[in-house]
Amino acid sequence: MSFKLSRRAFVASAALIPIACSKPGSARKPAESDKSDRDIVNPLVKNRADAQIFRHDDGFYYMTGSVPEYDRLVLRRAKTLGGLTDAEERVLWRHEDTGPMSGFLWAPELHLIDGRWIVYFAAGPSGGGEDVFRIRTYAVVCDGDDPMKGNWTVLGEFKGPWDSFNLDSTVFHHRGTRFFAWAQREPGIDTNSNIYIAPMASALTLAAEPVRLSVPTLDWEIRGFKVNEAQAILERNGKLFMTYSASATDDRYCLGLLTADADANIMDASSWTKSQQPVFQTSVETSVYGPGHNSFTVDEKGRDILVYHGRDYKEIEGDPLFNPDRHTRVQRLYFDEDGNPDFGVPVGNGPLPDRFEAAGSAGTFLAHDGAELIAGSAPLPQTQFRSTPEKGGAVRISPISMRDQHLIAAEDGSLSIGAATQAGSDMFRHVTGPEEETVRIESLAYPGKAIAMGENGLALVELGDRTTVWRVS
Numbered sequence: 001m002s003f004k005l006s007r008r009a010f011v012a013s014a015a016l017i018p019i020a021c022s023k024p025g026s027a028r029k030p031a032e033s034d035k036s037d038r039d040i041v042n043p044l045v046k047n048r049a050d051a052q053i054f055r056h057d058d059g060f061y062y063m064t065g066s067v068p069e070y071d072r073l074v075l076r077r078a079k080t081l082g083g084l085t086d087a088e089e090r091v092l093w094r095h096e097d098t099g100p101m102s103g104f105l106w107a108p109e110l111h112l113i114d115g116r117w118i119v120y121f122a123a124g125p126s127g128g129g130e131d132v133f134r135i136r137t138y139a140v141v142c143d144g145d146d147p148m149k150g151n152w153t154v155l156g157e158f159k160g161p162w163d164s165f166n167l168d169s170t171v172f173h174h175r176g177t178r179f180f181a182w183a184q185r186e187p188g189i190d191t192n193s194n195i196y197i198a199p200m201a202s203a204l205t206l207a208a209e210p211v212r213l214s215v216p217t218l219d220w221e222i223r224g225f226k227v228n229e230a231q232a233i234l235e236r237n238g239k240l241f242m243t244y245s246a247s248a249t250d251d252r253y254c255l256g257l258l259t260a261d262a263d264a265n266i267m268d269a270s271s272w273t274k275s276q277q278p279v280f281q282t283s284v285e286t287s288v289y290g291p292g293h294n295s296f297t298v299d300e301k302g303r304d305i306l307v308y309h310g311r312d313y314k315e316i317e318g319d320p321l322f323n324p325d326r327h328t329r330v331q332r333l334y335f336d337e338d339g340n341p342d343f344g345v346p347v348g349n350g351p352l353p354d355r356f357e358a359a360g361s362a363g364t365f366l367a368h369d370g371a372e373l374i375a376g377s378a379p380l381p382q383t384q385f386r387s388t389p390e391k392g393g394a395v396r397i398s399p400i401s402m403r404d405q406h407l408i409a410a411e412d413g414s415l416s417i418g419a420a421t422q423a424g425s426d427m428f429r430h431v432t433g434p435e436e437e438t439v440r441i442e443s444l445a446y447p448g449k450a451i452a453m454g455e456n457g458l459a460l461v462e463l464g465d466r467t468t469v470w471r472v473s
Contacts, residue, residue: 039082040352043327049309050107050168050230050293051328053084061297062110062147063087064119065309068324070104071095073119073140075147081299081330092119092152093140095126101138101154102126107230107293110147111171113178113203117142118155122167137169137182139204158204160184165193168293171200172233174240174266180206181213181242183229191216191226195244195258197267211267214258216246220278221256224248228256230293236304237339238262245292246278250320253290255280255308255343279343280308285401286348288329289314296333304333310346332473334380344380347400353384358453359438359469366451366458366470368399371417373407375453387430394427394444407451409443413460415451433469440468 045051051065060077063084067074072094078087096102106122124135137158144150158180160166166184173179178200183193195214201207216226223246230245242258257275264271282289291310299305309326316323331352334342347353356366358375366385367378385407387395397407399417406426408416420426427444428451441451442463449460452467461468 039080040330041082041085042329042331042347042349042352043312044081044085044330045076045328047324047326048328049326051307051309052109052295053081053297053305053307053328053330054110054295055297056112063328064108064110065328066105066107068322070106073105073108073121073152075110075119077148081297081305090148092142092147093154095123098126100125100134100136100157103132104135106135107168109170113171116203117145117147117150118203119152120158120169120171122169133165135165135167137166141203156204158182161196161206161210162187167193168230170231170233174233174235174262179266181231181233183227183231183244186212189215191228193227193229195228195231195242199267208267211269213242213269213272214244214256214274218246218256218274218276220252220254220281221246223252224250232295234296234304234341235262236341237335239339240264240266241341242272243279243294245294248320249290249292249326250316251282251289251311251314253292254278254282255292255294257341259340279341280306280346282314283345283348283401284314286346286403287312288346288348290320290326291329291346297330299332304335304341305330306333306343308346312349334473342380344384345400347384347386348403350386350388350403353386353400355383355473356385356439356441356470357473358467359433359435359471360466361453364453366453368402368417371402371405373415373417373458375458387428390427393429395429396426397428397441409445409449409460411446413446413449415458415460431463433471435469435471437473438469438471441470 048065053063062077064075073092074089076087076089078084101123103124103126108119108121110119118139118141120139122135124132139155140152141155142150164185169182180200181197196210198210199207214228216228225248232243234241240260240262243255246256257279258272260271288310291308294308297305311325331347336342358364365383367374367383384400385397405417408425424445428441431440431442433439443449448463450463450468452461
């Protein structure tokens, strides 16, 4: 495709665990040769936007997403999340030479529908001009049980309620019914795309009239473009959560959230409540810009993982849609006391951060308030620390929002955040604790001493003291 395009010509901009074939709570023990979640480093996969990752019953993680050339559908798999980084990627299907699927291919999603592997994607014709953004949703189907080995052919086009721009289709099961959710421009509504939902009659047809769940009206949903798109579903804690992406695909791209009671009639738009603020957005402190188009999966221990794409920098030359540096990223998804997801902020590049909760004091975390190190409750991002590996099993421990600052130990046992003034004062090691998922954080500058939560705050005390035990989450 040699033609030049303008984002302003775009009628609208460009995922969910396939619940029918995935069991979120079924953590499989990886083989010794597999990478573990401790080996996950962000970005997980470079130059893959609109990422969908899920864990299938066969024990593999499957991943697909948009390639920068928008010319092919790809798939990779691995036994662990970390293994996806360098997993072999197979091209399933390429755009056609002519016709409605000869141009851009957007946002693929893999689902198992009635025993057949199907990839939904959006496509437009080639030829240049605005016609290439005549985007519609199509599907290809695999002729075998193994999506990495079977042959893929076109199944057909999704026939939406209007012949208009539509994309970002996803499939989920809820209370015994299979639903289709997608983004579409509705005639008569002055937006680029809204969010719709309907039960499915077949892989490409609906069983009932769709319901419009969300229209971009809030200020953070209409920056650059009036966009609601890229739905992903997660059911937890008696609630059904639908994330979606909003605004232009530069640093203004962000996630919104719709919430419904899990027992409510989800085909009634009034059952859903829209969060009035974005739940996940650009973080200058962690240097992740335009996080969006997410999906959900679980790690090897069954813990919820947020999957999304984002850039390392803000300034983009040309149309952001054609910038290749939207990378696939993952991080732990936490929940607040009311059972709602707390997305925090994009955690930035490097190993996944941990939270350290005092084993003897629930709700008391190793945290920071600005440059002050504290123990107590704090907003999620202030309780996330990245342990960067150094030689000999040592780690440097940094708050995610202060990437160039580390935990520092002093001779008097005090602790701070800053730059090391004495060689080795910022070196620690994780010592396995007395219970599963617990550690002691020993200072290598002062061997036999570990970080503890005491009456007067954080300090180094004898390694064997019970107050040195931290629960890792």
